[in-house]
Amino acid sequence: MQNKLDKHFKIVLSGIWSPFFRKRIKREISDHLDDLAKEKNLELTDAVNHLGDPEEANSLYKKLMYQKLKSDFLFFGSISAMIFTLGVFAIHEQVNKYTRLRLSSYSRIEKKYKQDIESLNHFARTSETRNAQVLFQNAIDENGRIVDQNFLDKIDDYDYWDSSPTINKEKYNYYNFPIAHAGVLSRLAKHSFKNLKNSGYSEEAKKKHIKLAHLIYSTETIAGYRIANNMIKGIVSKVSTRLHLYSDTTANRTSGTTMGLMNLMPSIVGIEKTYRSQNYYVAGLCHHALDF
Amino acid sequence: MEINQDLVKGNITTIVLNALRDKDRYGYEIIKSLEDSSNGILKMKEGTLYPILHNLEFEGYVISTEKKSDRGRKRKYYKLTKPGLKLLESKKQQWEGLKILIDQLIARVSYAK
Numbered sequence: 001m002q003n004k005l006d007k008h009f010k011i012v013l014s015g016i017w018s019p020f021f022r023k024r025i026k027r028e029i030s031d032h033l034d035d036l037a038k039e040k041n042l043e044l045t046d047a048v049n050h051l052g053d054p055e056e057a058n059s060l061y062k063k064l065m066y067q068k069l070k071s072d073f074l075f076f077g078s079i080s081a082m083i084f085t086l087g088v089f090a091i092h093e094q095v096n097k098y099t100r101l102r103l104s105s106y107s108r109i110e111k112k113y114k115q116d117i118e119s120l121n122h123f124a125r126t127s128e129t130r131n132a133q134v135l136f137q138n139a140i141d142e143n144g145r146i147v148d149q150n151f152l153d154k155i156d157d158y159d160y161w162d163s164s165p166t167i168n169k170e171k172y173n174y175y176n177f178p179i180a181h182a183g184v185l186s187r188l189a190k191h192s193f194k195n196l197k198n199s200g201y202s203e204e205a206k207k208k209h210i211k212l213a214h215l216i217y218s219t220e221t222i223a224g225y226r227i228a229n230n231m232i233k234g235i236v237s238k239v240s241t242r243l244h245l246y247s248d249t250t251a252n253r254t255s256g257t258t259m260g261l262m263n264l265m266p267s268i269v270g271i272e273k274t275y276r277s278q279n280y281y282v283a284g285l286c287h288h289a290l291d292f
Numbered sequence: 293m294e295i296n297q298d299l300v301k302g303n304i305t306t307i308v309l310n311a312l313r314d315k316d317r318y319g320y321e322i323i324k325s326l327e328d329s330s331n332g333i334l335k336m337k338e339g340t341l342y343p344i345l346h347n348l349e350f351e352g353y354v355i356s357t358e359k360k361s362d363r364g365r366k367r368k369y370y371k372l373t374k375p376g377l378k379l380l381e382s383k384k385q386q387w388e389g390l391k392i393l394i395d396q397l398i399a400r401v402s403y404a405k
Contacts, residue, residue: 012339025342028319031367032338035320052337060343068350 004048005033011054015062018069025061295333306383307334308344309376312354318367319345345370353379 009026016022029051037047300307311322311329323341326334348354353376356368372380 024346028342028368029338031318032320032342034365035318039320039324052339054339057337057339057343060339061346064343064346064350067347071350 004045008048008051008054012057012061014058016058016065018065021061021065300334303383303387304336304340304344305348306380306387308341308348309353309372309380309383312370312372313377313380316357316359316369316371318369322370348376352376 009029012029013022013025016025033044033047033051036042036050037044040047040050042050307326308322311317311325317325319338319341322345323336323338326336345354345356349356349370353373354370355373356370358366359369360366
């Protein structure tokens with residue numbers, strides 16, 4: 001009987017390669033055979049003889065399998081094609097973004113300086129933040145409006161990378177101004193740039209400021225940022241006594257700045273993207289401001 | 293009475309759908325019910341029925357569920373769905389139309405003789 005049944009199955013299942021379909025057909029035929037045997041009081045051996053033409057069944061099953069396959073292919077094929085197309089677009093967009101924002105240079109720099117930075121002590125940034133707040137609080141009121149027309153002049157009074165609390169708070173008015181918002185910074189930067197143009201700075205000083213901003217802007221490189229840091233030192237050289245006093249902290253300052261920049265990379269990328277169309281100075285100041 | 297199976301084949305889907313109209317049935321039960329209803333004339337084989345049921349299930353005209361039979365064994369029961377019922381009605385109408393047409397055509401041929 002088993003031989004007969006095996007032979008029947010062999011013919012019925014010939015060319016049916018889907019394992020699920022094969023399993024289902026086998027089960028159906030077996031159940032049917034069982035019912036047939038019980039209903040007609042037959043031995044299974046005889047019941048096999050009552051099964052239909054296996055070739056006809058095979059041809060119907062095959063037709064059905066290919067019909068289902070076609071439909072599945074259309075369904076899953078379209079979905080796969082859609083996912084593939086979207087994937088290509090997404091990758092393309094990512095590559096574009098990567099190129100546009102020059103993210104590769106960030107990661108290269110990050111990699112290059114990582115060890116160096118990690119080997120240096122972390123710089124306590126509390127004073128920087130406070131000093132930066134003092135700076136901005138004097139330039140912007142609580143509504144984010146620029147109140148201090150001589151904001152740029154005051155930059156020179158600060159060394160906001162200075163870790164020691166040397167700022168004379170009595171000298172300034174305080175506002176409850178929490179964190180410098182990008183929009184405020186932008187307005188501030190634009191205003192400062194205008195002031196810079198009209199300021200009494202010598203052409204050389206103006207150039208230095210612009211160069212500074214330019215450098216900061218181009219400090220998608222940490223190296224550039226370090227140069228910028230040195231430039232600041234140069235610009236604020238009129239308070240050279242302070243610089244002299246804190247010259248021993250230069251290494252720490254640099255590392256703190258670098259570390260700060262590293263941490264701020266994503267924000268910098270964001271701000272750069274936002275202010276790409278602005279001039280270098282604005283973008284540079286925003287960079288700077290973000291470091292707070 | 294001998295019936296040419298090819299004549300039946302064209303309407304086999306209607307016949308199977310109709311067998312499921314009143315109650316859910318399993319494969320062998322469908323074959324048996326058709327055999328009984330046709331006084332033993334229509335002897336459908338499993339090799340014909342199951343591919344049709346597969347197809348109807350694939351098209352959404354029937355659904356299959358596993359239930360325990362009276363004998364305690366698990367069986368796959370087929371149930372007519374709403375679209376299946378609609379299809380049956382439409383096929384029945386088509387058949388009525390075809391029957392009238394064939395009757396007319398045969399009658400004409402008789403007159404011609």
